[in-house]
Amino acid sequence: MEKGTDIRPSGNYFRAVSAVAWKDLAAELRSRELLSSMLVFSLLVILIFYFALELDVKAREKITAGALWVTFAFAGTLGLNRSMAVEKDRGCLDGLLLAPVDRSAIYFGKAISNLAFMLIVEVIVLPVYSVLYNVNLFNFGLIGVILLGSLGYISVGTLLSTMSVQTRTRDVLLPILLFPVIVPVLVAAVKASSGFLQNLEMSEIMAWVNLLIVYDIIFTAIAFMVFDYVVEE
Amino acid sequence: MSSQPRALQVLNILSVVLLLAAYALVFGFAPIEKVMGIVQKVFYFHVATAWVGMLGFIAAAITGVIYLRTQNLKWDIITVSAVEISLVFFFITIVLGSTWARPSWGTWWTWEPRLTTAAILEMIYLAYMLLRQGIDDPERRARFGAVYTLIGGISVPVTFVSIRLFRTIHPVVIGSGGGETMGLTRPMLGIMFFSIAVFSVIFITLFWHRIRLGQLADHVEQLKLKITH
Numbered sequence: 001m002e003k004g005t006d007i008r009p010s011g012n013y014f015r016a017v018s019a020v021a022w023k024d025l026a027a028e029l030r031s032r033e034l035l036s037s038m039l040v041f042s043l044l045v046i047l048i049f050y051f052a053l054e055l056d057v058k059a060r061e062k063i064t065a066g067a068l069w070v071t072f073a074f075a076g077t078l079g080l081n082r083s084m085a086v087e088k089d090r091g092c093l094d095g096l097l098l099a100p101v102d103r104s105a106i107y108f109g110k111a112i113s114n115l116a117f118m119l120i121v122e123v124i125v126l127p128v129y130s131v132l133y134n135v136n137l138f139n140f141g142l143i144g145v146i147l148l149g150s151l152g153y154i155s156v157g158t159l160l161s162t163m164s165v166q167t168r169t170r171d172v173l174l175p176i177l178l179f180p181v182i183v184p185v186l187v188a189a190v191k192a193s194s195g196f197l198q199n200l201e202m203s204e205i206m207a208w209v210n211l212l213i214v215y216d217i218i219f220t221a222i223a224f225m226v227f228d229y230v231v232e233e
Numbered sequence: 234m235s236s237q238p239r240a241l242q243v244l245n246i247l248s249v250v251l252l253l254a255a256y257a258l259v260f261g262f263a264p265i266e267k268v269m270g271i272v273q274k275v276f277y278f279h280v281a282t283a284w285v286g287m288l289g290f291i292a293a294a295i296t297g298v299i300y301l302r303t304q305n306l307k308w309d310i311i312t313v314s315a316v317e318i319s320l321v322f323f324f325i326t327i328v329l330g331s332t333w334a335r336p337s338w339g340t341w342w343t344w345e346p347r348l349t350t351a352a353i354l355e356m357i358y359l360a361y362m363l364l365r366q367g368i369d370d371p372e373r374r375a376r377f378g379a380v381y382t383l384i385g386g387i388s389v390p391v392t393f394v395s396i397r398l399f400r401t402i403h404p405v406v407i408g409s410g411g412g413e414t415m416g417l418t419r420p421m422l423g424i425m426f427f428s429i430a431v432f433s434v435i436f437i438t439l440f441w442h443r444i445r446l447g448q449l450a451d452h453v454e455q456l457k458l459k460i461t462h
Contacts, residue, residue, distance in 0.1 A: 180353050211391075219387075229376045
């Protein structure tokens with residue numbers, strides 16, 4: 001595809017994005033490989049937290065937000081790795097790159113499907129956590145924070161997992177690359193979540209929500225700009 | 234093989250002489266701080282090494298972007314050199330800071346914004362090294378490395394802001410600032426700036442050496458390919 005001769009209608013771009021995302025969701029609907037492993041893993045992490053931290057009633061109030069985000073972050077790397085490894089192993093990535101669409105459409109398609117997987121896992125984990133630890137997690141603020149936090153996590157995670165599957169160390173490398181650069185997301189998401197759960201004043205929470213929004217915008221934009229470089233052959 | 238350029242040889246000698254001069258000034262001339270005592274002398278080197286780490290960090294972020302624009306492997310060598318120097322000097326800074334913090338703050342480590350950010354920065358650089366090790370193709374290694382330095386270069390300031398926010402909401406008992414809360418006298422400030430200047434020269438010297446090393450390694454690699462083919 002030459003640059004500068006791009007006269008395709010923009011509707012095509014969105015069709016390409018949704019085609020990539022839909023392909024992933026359809027494949028997952030049939031195999032359920034990724035979601036089932038993410039879910040079981042999340043539940044195991046929650047169980048481990050119970051034994052490791054002796055979550056009594058008092059401790060629960062304080063660390064629920066932290067425990068939830070650690071669970072999401074760990075389960076997230078599992079999903080990101082798997083979703084990219086499938087593309088690489090079966091040669092799908094090369095096929096996608098041959099398609100006459102802008103490369104960034106592939107990025108957004110993958111990011112949307114990854115985000116969908118993460119949100120599905122979160123939607124199931126939240127009520128389970130609520131029941132097991134007897135805390136009420138049904139809170140619109142919390143759900144908003146989870147959306148924003150997952151978006152930031154996935155926007156960087158999709159880019160970095162595309163890089164890590166192309167290296168020799170692969171699966172091992174993703175968390176090492178990802179965790180140090182998503183510290184701001186984790187800090188802000190944990191603080192904002194626990195703020196909503198403890199019914200703090202909005203003025204105390206807003207700074208964290210703003211930070212999440214800023215992070216999401218910056219890193220989605222950057223990933224969009226540099227994605228070309230990580231899939232170039 | 235070309236020998237070291239004359240300017241670099243001069244820099245070698247200059248670095249050693251200046252470092253010795255800095256030692257002499259810090260240990261012979263700088264007044265002993267009243268409250269903290271002799272351990273305060275660590276501060277002159279702590280600030281200077283942090284400065285060098287910072288220079289390397291900024292250089293790596295900029296040259297990484299230049300590599301992505303130009304796709305010239307020369308810039309990749311420069312980026313790696315900057316990252317390696319920054320990694321080592323930030324580590325020295327953390328160790329020096331800890332030796333100062335133990336008697337002054339009563340603890341080796343606190344989760345203060347600057348300390349935490351420095352630790353996370355080290356993690357990013359270590360991840361960068363691991364990323365490079367896992368890739369054989371030099372062009373891809375350079376591209377991925379540059380993308381990661383760019384991501385790291387932008388996330389580190391955001392991390393700093395987020396941790397600072399974290400701390401203003403939950404204040405710590407132990408002092409949150411190293412440098413600015415200390416009352417520095419005029420000779421102390423003078424020696425501090427001298428020390429920063431000295432380490433800047435050392436930074437340039439090391440940077441130059443490391444870039445040369447990278448170029449020579451490249452050259453060796455090409456010669457090896459010539460023999461085998």
